[in-house]
Amino acid sequence: MKKLSKTTKSNLITYGIVVVAYLVCEILMRTGHMSSLMKGILVPLCIYAILAVSLNLTVGILGELSLGHAGFMCVGAFTGAVFSKCTVEMIAVPGLRFLLALLVGIVCAGICGILIGIPVLRLRGDYLAIVTLAFGEIIKNLVNAIYFGMDKNGLHFSMKDSIALGLEPDGVIIIKGAQGITGTPTDSNFTIGVILLLITLIIVINLVHSRTGRAIMAIRDNRIAAESIGINITKYKILAFSVSAALAGAAGVLYAHNLSTLTALPKNFGYNMSIMILVFVVLGGIGSIRGSMIAAVILTLLPELLRALNEYRMLIYAVVLIAIMIFTWSPKGIALRERYSLAKLLKRREKEVQ
Amino acid sequence: MAVLEVKNLGVSFGGLRAVDDFSLEVAKGQLYGLIGPNGAGKTTVFNMLTGVYKPDNGKILLDEEDITGRSNIEINKAGIARTFQNIRLFSDLTVLDNVKAGLHNQKEYIYSTLTGILRLPRYFQAERAMDERAMELLKVFDLDKEASYKASNLPYGKQRKLEIARALATNPKLLLLDEPAAGMNPNETQELMDTIRFVRDEFHMTILLIEHDMKLVAGICEKLTVLNFGQVLACGDTSEVLQDPKVITAYLGE
Numbered sequence: 001m002k003k004l005s006k007t008t009k010s011n012l013i014t015y016g017i018v019v020v021a022y023l024v025c026e027i028l029m030r031t032g033h034m035s036s037l038m039k040g041i042l043v044p045l046c047i048y049a050i051l052a053v054s055l056n057l058t059v060g061i062l063g064e065l066s067l068g069h070a071g072f073m074c075v076g077a078f079t080g081a082v083f084s085k086c087t088v089e090m091i092a093v094p095g096l097r098f099l100l101a102l103l104v105g106i107v108c109a110g111i112c113g114i115l116i117g118i119p120v121l122r123l124r125g126d127y128l129a130i131v132t133l134a135f136g137e138i139i140k141n142l143v144n145a146i147y148f149g150m151d152k153n154g155l156h157f158s159m160k161d162s163i164a165l166g167l168e169p170d171g172v173i174i175i176k177g178a179q180g181i182t183g184t185p186t187d188s189n190f191t192i193g194v195i196l197l198l199i200t201l202i203i204v205i206n207l208v209h210s211r212t213g214r215a216i217m218a219i220r221d222n223r224i225a226a227e228s229i230g231i232n233i234t235k236y237k238i239l240a241f242s243v244s245a246a247l248a249g250a251a252g253v254l255y256a257h258n259l260s261t262l263t264a265l266p267k268n269f270g271y272n273m274s275i276m277i278l279v280f281v282v283l284g285g286i287g288s289i290r291g292s293m294i295a296a297v298i299l300t301l302l303p304e305l306l307r308a309l310n311e312y313r314m315l316i317y318a319v320v321l322i323a324i325m326i327f328t329w330s331p332k333g334i335a336l337r338e339r340y341s342l343a344k345l346l347k348r349r350e351k352e353v354q
Numbered sequence: 355m356a357v358l359e360v361k362n363l364g365v366s367f368g369g370l371r372a373v374d375d376f377s378l379e380v381a382k383g384q385l386y387g388l389i390g391p392n393g394a395g396k397t398t399v400f401n402m403l404t405g406v407y408k409p410d411n412g413k414i415l416l417d418e419e420d421i422t423g424r425s426n427i428e429i430n431k432a433g434i435a436r437t438f439q440n441i442r443l444f445s446d447l448t449v450l451d452n453v454k455a456g457l458h459n460q461k462e463y464i465y466s467t468l469t470g471i472l473r474l475p476r477y478f479q480a481e482r483a484m485d486e487r488a489m490e491l492l493k494v495f496d497l498d499k500e501a502s503y504k505a506s507n508l509p510y511g512k513q514r515k516l517e518i519a520r521a522l523a524t525n526p527k528l529l530l531l532d533e534p535a536a537g538m539n540p541n542e543t544q545e546l547m548d549t550i551r552f553v554r555d556e557f558h559m560t561i562l563l564i565e566h567d568m569k570l571v572a573g574i575c576e577k578l579t580v581l582n583f584g585q586v587l588a589c590g591d592t593s594e595v596l597q598d599p600k601v602i603t604a605y606l607g608e
Binding site for chain 1: 467470
């Protein structure tokens, strides 16, 4: 067998972590060692991990700060849920229906990514962050104002209220403004979530280690030099941004099909959410795909595990955030990590044995 | 036959005439120097040649093909590659990846984004071929042992060399070097002179360079153009130009 390169090995470890974590959770669930609270959080864990990994493509690989990631998730969630609700009677197989809803959500979020990316990616740094933040909010508020229904004459759309839809008596309202969508088929489960997370990881990791990824990172490191060797800046920036948006859309579809009620609240699709995803990325290590995934899982689990501590919960959460920041970013933390790294300790032991 | 022919090139920034009536002819395989005092417009000429600035008037012909006013990406594809006065490497990429990024537009290595994501056989074939080509180039510059280093961790002199290697990876007809010896000590400069000569002979490259180090200029350039206040002050064989009284007063000093 050929010797694996260092990056291939590191990627396999990432996939391995996901598979092992999945198996452990499945065993715990099957043997009844998992509380219902934990069971309920498994799919959100996958959702946040997908969001963090996809945002890392924009923030870490492309090097542009985006604060509108929850907006793309919102697009994916609503288009996917609308599709599922419209076709719930036509397509009886939940798996197939979810797959199609997923495609719809990904494509719509991706198109949104391209449309927003074209004007927005002319900006850089703080300005880009502000504008993406605004676009995220615009998407959320727009979705809150949409009324959408279906009857035997076809689809109806309004921005005013549900009466303006003018539905026949047999019609159903699918999106009811700020009340959102109710009765989405809950087609997703933990297994689907993990498969989606694996696919996201494969897409992002393979993209990074390809000709396209090299071009994107070249733009991040030095725009002028990238142009001088003939790399099309606009094309690759928009490509990275829209792939990132499309993957956020996939997370949105998963989100929508995990709950039967879907409303665009500041809590789930607002800027707070965008910033939380960014926190996952920053704490996991900007540009580190595996790191952002792990950070997303830990930081989602933590508040739930600390629920017993009641009001001290968020205090501990904040301390952990700071501790991780010191561990991953401060020079002293890095030096400490190198001195006591597992690989080195093992090596030292080997030497002593010899 | 001239690889590069520049006719009456000029550009203004607001009321400032930065470069005026600049003409130049570089023959194939020539080592051509562009010198002059600070602010004379040397780098502006480079920026026009590479499409960063659009000239207001004049013409640029590369191998008799008119490339005036094209974008920098198109000009690189047409066959002009450059290095920068202040080093511009892809600092977080490895040395190898820096050169591979330079191979981006070479036909034999192109594959689509989807091929990369799905890891189709074409991906492995193209990547392997790229690795081989990039290592070949690195070997020429004695950088093959550092291939897996981050570019920013290389010592200064090697970073300069890597920049030249990356420019050569785009397979240019003409290589522009903007002050390649800036910040180098005499030993490094000597080594750089050998490298530039070697690149010219090995790759049959035509090289146009800007430099302030007169030892380097006198040592390797065959012809010179002297620029002063955006205009050509003198032009001709190196030894003649360097003895020209006008050039001595304007730039070299007594």
